Every structure is written in C-alpha cells, then in structure tokens.
Amino acid sequence: xxxxxxxxxxxxxxxxxxxxxxxxxxxxxxxxxxxxxxxxxxxxxxxxxxxxxxxxxxxxxxxxxxxxxxxxxxxxxxxxxxxxxxxxxxxxxxxxxxxxxxxxxxxxxxxxxxx
Amino acid sequence: xxxxxxxxxxxxxxxxxxxxxxxxxxxxxxxxxxxxxxxxxxxxxxxxxxxxxxxxxxxxxxxxxxxxxxxxxxxxxxxxxxxxxxxxxxxxxxxxxxxxxxxxxxxxxxxxxxxx
Numbered sequence: 001x002x003x004x005x006x007x008x009x010x011x012x013x014x015x016x017x018x019x020x021x022x023x024x025x026x027x028x029x030x031x032x033x034x035x036x037x038x039x040x041x042x043x044x045x046x047x048x049x050x051x052x053x054x055x056x057x058x059x060x061x062x063x064x065x066x067x068x069x070x071x072x073x074x075x076x077x078x079x080x081x082x083x084x085x086x087x088x089x090x091x092x093x094x095x096x097x098x099x100x101x102x103x104x105x106x107x108x109x110x111x112x113x114x115x
Numbered sequence: 116x117x118x119x120x121x122x123x124x125x126x127x128x129x130x131x132x133x134x135x136x137x138x139x140x141x142x143x144x145x146x147x148x149x150x151x152x153x154x155x156x157x158x159x160x161x162x163x164x165x166x167x168x169x170x171x172x173x174x175x176x177x178x179x180x181x182x183x184x185x186x187x188x189x190x191x192x193x194x195x196x197x198x199x200x201x202x203x204x205x206x207x208x209x210x211x212x213x214x215x216x217x218x219x220x221x222x223x224x225x226x227x228x229x230x231x
Contacts, residue, residue: 004157006157036222041224041225042225043205043222043223043225044205044207046220090157092158094212100165101148101165101209101211101212102160102163102173103220105150105157105158105159107156108157
C-alpha cells in the first residue's frame, strides 16, 4: 500500500531563514505529488504539485519542491520564510494510474516561524 | 467566488444522536470526497463520489454514510455518532480524476465535531 512520511512533525525556524520540509513516499508506480498548506482554522490550500516533466516545481508564496524519483522524496523548500508562513503543511500522493482521485496524506509538519 | 462550503463549522453532540454535515460546491465538479483529520495521522479519506448517484468507500468508512443526489451537494451522515468520531472533517471537490492528470482538489473550511 502507498504511504507518505513527513519526517518532521514540527519545524521551528527564525524569520528570513531558509526552511526545508521533508516528505518521502513509498510507491513502485508513477505518482502525482502535492503539497498543501493549512493556516489556522482554515481548510487546505494547494501550494504546488508535480505531475511530470521538470523535477523542480515552483508554487505559490515563494515555495518550491524537488521530485527525486530515486530517493522517492518530494521535499518542500523556501529560501526565506515569513511569520505568515506559520501553518501546517501536508504532503500528499496520488497514484498515477488511479481514477479514484484518492489522495494519501502524510502526517503533517507544523512550521513555526519565530521573529 | 469558487468555493466549497461546509455546515456547521463546529458541532458538539452526544453519542447516538444522528447528525448530518453538509457540503456544497459551486464549481460544477464531478468528484467530491470526505476526509477526517486527526493529530499525527494526517487526512484520511472516508467516502468519495465520482458523480451523481456514484459513491464509494475510502479508507475509513465505518460509521459514516453519504449520498450524492445532486452534483453540488455531498452530505456526510453519522447515524449513531460515537466518541471515536470526534475529529476535524473536510469536504473536497475536483474535476473528474483521470489517469492522465492531477486535478487539484479544493477543500472546504472544515467541520470540527465533538462527540461526548
């Protein structure tokens, strides 16, 4: 069965510092990969997605992620974070051959940006 | 404004009292889904619907029912809620999933349910 592991449950970082949120997935087939952000008391919002093509994907709010097939990873990065980036971040996977639309989510990583 | 709405946003109820959480989308999406979010577990799919009158179980369907009589609405029904159904629930919708695309799922704001 597919699974998604977010390696850090919490990531504290100072404002303007770079950050990386790690995500690994297990799958022997092609997958689509997503990062969602959840701000306090809100629903999930898509940050970026990888479907095919270039392994470096750019998203909203200055975030980017790199798909690494050999390491089955899809780590999220931002070169300089802001207080407003404080939120919970979810990595998700969808099997490429699936017609059910089912997303498998990681456990979530709470990014805490400190002044 | 394109959106997914859920009602109520917060609900406290007692064991065994039937409840319905409504979900509605205005984007003419074929696909709709319910997830529950629990600490340390991320989001897990409860049920999904590929179109009107077409529904199927997700990973954690026990204790839940759904219906899809209209394209825009996908209510989640708890016939006899229990404390282990205390959770944060999200409805999502998207264009019809295909094997060739990764259509974005749009999420509602969430419903926080507490069953005493």
